[in-house]
Amino acid sequence: MTGLLDLYSEKGSFLHRMDPRVKLIAVLLLSVLAFILAQLLHLLLLLGFILLLLVLSRSSYAKAFFALKFVLRFMVLIIVLWPLFDRSGTPVLFTVGPLDITEPAVWRGVTSAVRVGCFATVWYVLMFTTQQRDLVRALVKMGLRFDYGLALSISFRFIPTFGLTIESIKDAQRARGLELDKGSFVRRSKNYVSVLVPAIVTALRTADTLALTLQSRAYGAVSRRTYLKEIRMRPSDYVALAVVSLLLLVPALAKYVCGMSI
Amino acid sequence: MIPRPEHDGKDQALFLRYVKFTYESGVNALKGVTLEIDRGEYIAVVGGNGSGKTTLAKHLNGLLRPTSGQVFVSGADSSTMTSAEMSRAVGYAFQNPDHQLFCGTVQEEVSFGPGNLGLPAEEVRRRTDRAMDIMGLSDLRDRPPLTLSLGLRRRVSIASVIAMEPPVLVFDEPTTGMDAREADELMAIIRKLNGEGRTIVLITHEMKLVAEHANRVVIMADGRIVLDSRTREAFSDTELLRRSNLLPPPVTQLAHKLSQIGVSKDILTPQELVFELTRGDET
Numbered sequence: 001m002t003g004l005l006d007l008y009s010e011k012g013s014f015l016h017r018m019d020p021r022v023k024l025i026a027v028l029l030l031s032v033l034a035f036i037l038a039q040l041l042h043l044l045l046l047l048g049f050i051l052l053l054l055v056l057s058r059s060s061y062a063k064a065f066f067a068l069k070f071v072l073r074f075m076v077l078i079i080v081l082w083p084l085f086d087r088s089g090t091p092v093l094f095t096v097g098p099l100d101i102t103e104p105a106v107w108r109g110v111t112s113a114v115r116v117g118c119f120a121t122v123w124y125v126l127m128f129t130t131q132q133r134d135l136v137r138a139l140v141k142m143g144l145r146f147d148y149g150l151a152l153s154i155s156f157r158f159i160p161t162f163g164l165t166i167e168s169i170k171d172a173q174r175a176r177g178l179e180l181d182k183g184s185f186v187r188r189s190k191n192y193v194s195v196l197v198p199a200i201v202t203a204l205r206t207a208d209t210l211a212l213t214l215q216s217r218a219y220g221a222v223s224r225r226t227y228l229k230e231i232r233m234r235p236s237d238y239v240a241l242a243v244v245s246l247l248l249l250v251p252a253l254a255k256y257v258c259g260m261s262i
Numbered sequence: 263m264i265p266r267p268e269h270d271g272k273d274q275a276l277f278l279r280y281v282k283f284t285y286e287s288g289v290n291a292l293k294g295v296t297l298e299i300d301r302g303e304y305i306a307v308v309g310g311n312g313s314g315k316t317t318l319a320k321h322l323n324g325l326l327r328p329t330s331g332q333v334f335v336s337g338a339d340s341s342t343m344t345s346a347e348m349s350r351a352v353g354y355a356f357q358n359p360d361h362q363l364f365c366g367t368v369q370e371e372v373s374f375g376p377g378n379l380g381l382p383a384e385e386v387r388r389r390t391d392r393a394m395d396i397m398g399l400s401d402l403r404d405r406p407p408l409t410l411s412l413g414l415r416r417r418v419s420i421a422s423v424i425a426m427e428p429p430v431l432v433f434d435e436p437t438t439g440m441d442a443r444e445a446d447e448l449m450a451i452i453r454k455l456n457g458e459g460r461t462i463v464l465i466t467h468e469m470k471l472v473a474e475h476a477n478r479v480v481i482m483a484d485g486r487i488v489l490d491s492r493t494r495e496a497f498s499d500t501e502l503l504r505r506s507n508l509l510p511p512p513v514t515q516l517a518h519k520l521s522q523i524g525v526s527k528d529i530l531t532p533q534e535l536v537f538e539l540t541r542g543d544e545t
Contacts (some may be wrong), residue, residue: 022265045425098417131264168356168358168361169361169362170430171320171325171356172354172356172361173362174325174345174346174347174349175325175347175349175353175356176348176349176362176374176375176378176422176423176426177325177350177375177378177379177426178346178374178378179344179345179346193364194362194374195362196364197363197364198360198361198362198363198364201356201360201363201364201408204361205360230430
């Protein structure tokens with residue numbers, strides 16, 4: 001359960017060592033780049049670069065496969081559906097009933113699919129190589145209020161716990177003879193009340209305990225808090241930041257200043 | 263330990279045959295467990311965390327299905343039964359009452375289980391009243407269960423399982439978080455249910471409970487049953503207990519230390535030790 005919710009795995013790649021702020025910015029810039037690029041060849045180059053990063057991140061095959069399976073399914077869906085809705089251009093390749101499948105539409109579908117592929121995969125690379133709490137740390141360092149950062153990391157932390165609680169509640173009600181997935185829609189919705197109420201009650205009790213725990217550890221006692229682990233930019237982080245900025249800047253200038261079609 | 267194929271299963275409450283179970287995550291929680299539980303037994307399943315005891319217990323009422331092997335309930339193969347059907351035969355009281363309480367009143371909560379069995383309203387009412395009576399909840403019938411203390415909440419959750427009147431009852435760590443008096447009261451009720459002829463399966467790592475209540479103990483370690491014997495015999499094998507990360511109750515440990523002066527090693531309760539010592543004086 002937790003294996004799939006927490007994508008991070010402990011490996012020693014340069015992507016793992018990179019400042020989480022740089023990684024976050026890089027992923028944002030590369031996502032923007034995926035939307036600036038219009039030509040299929042360029043998008044394929046970008047996808048190739050992102051897949052190279054994925055390989056360099058030394059992610060396990062199982063995890064990479066798990067992530068890419070979702071991305072691939074989505075891409076196939078786009079390629080299949082796009083020409084059905086976009087019927088402009090010539091030549092018409094073939095006709096299915098009232099639908100004309102045109103060649104440009106097929107290519108536009110493939111282009112959009114690769115774009116979405118770039119966009120999704122680059123975020124996976126981030127999640128594979130960055131611990132959730134490092135992400136939160138980066139956001140706090142970049143100006144997010146610590147309270148919100150803490151709330152964010154607590155939410156991440158409790159997703160798997162809460163998943164287990166719900167499973168346990170379902171088991172407990174099944175043991176009382178409840179058949180959760182039987183009957184009409186109304187019947188089934190009513191059945192789920194017996195899962196929802198204990199789930200909410202347990203969540204509230206957990207939140208209450210958590211608040212006490214935070215207070216007993218002097219949370220909020222001083223307004224300027226210090227950190228055990230400070231994140232600092234190293235020279236290699238500046239290099240990475242420069243490379244990614246150029247990667248976005250050059251095509252952006254070419255497109256919007258020189259008016260080139262890229 | 264070896265299953266008897268010619269067994270007709272008539273006096274068997276439960277029979278697990280070569281049960282193996284692997285979780286989706288790849289953890290082999292049960293590595294071939296064979297266990298026969300006769301009707302009316304009071305059996306304790308003990309073992310450290312991760313030994314597979316809860317996984318085993320969840321096979322008894324169909325919450326988990328064996329990856330390989332079979333589970334027989336009253337002699338019938340359970341592979342074709344739904345969890346709801348199995349819940350008629352095997353009741354399971356969960357450790358955390360907050361994972362099942364959701365009704366507005368204690369009475370509604372207790373009647374939820376028998377209601378699910380599709381019984382006539384009159385019968386549901388009779389069973390609900392009886393279960394609340396057994397658990398000493400009759401005066402609280404109109405109270406919202408979620409506002410009660412932990413000890414009382416657990417009683418409500420146990421009442422809601424008893425109300426289904428299954429011949430077998432599984433209790434998962436029933437006394438966790440209870441004070442001594444609450445725990446004693448609960449254990450007395452469980453003993454009474456056993457006296458009525460119900461089969462009791464107690465999952466615990468509190469050896470005092472095992473020593474004082476169970477007639478038979480099954481020790482699990484690493485997904486296997488490492489010992490299955492009368493409670494008295496189990497506690498005399500300190501070496502095996504130690505390897506399973508279990509300690510016999512203090513009074514048994516004391517008896518072991520006193521064995522040089524002729525005290526029997528299979529003492530389970532303080533009363534027995536007192537009796538043994540005073541008898542020793544007379545001879």
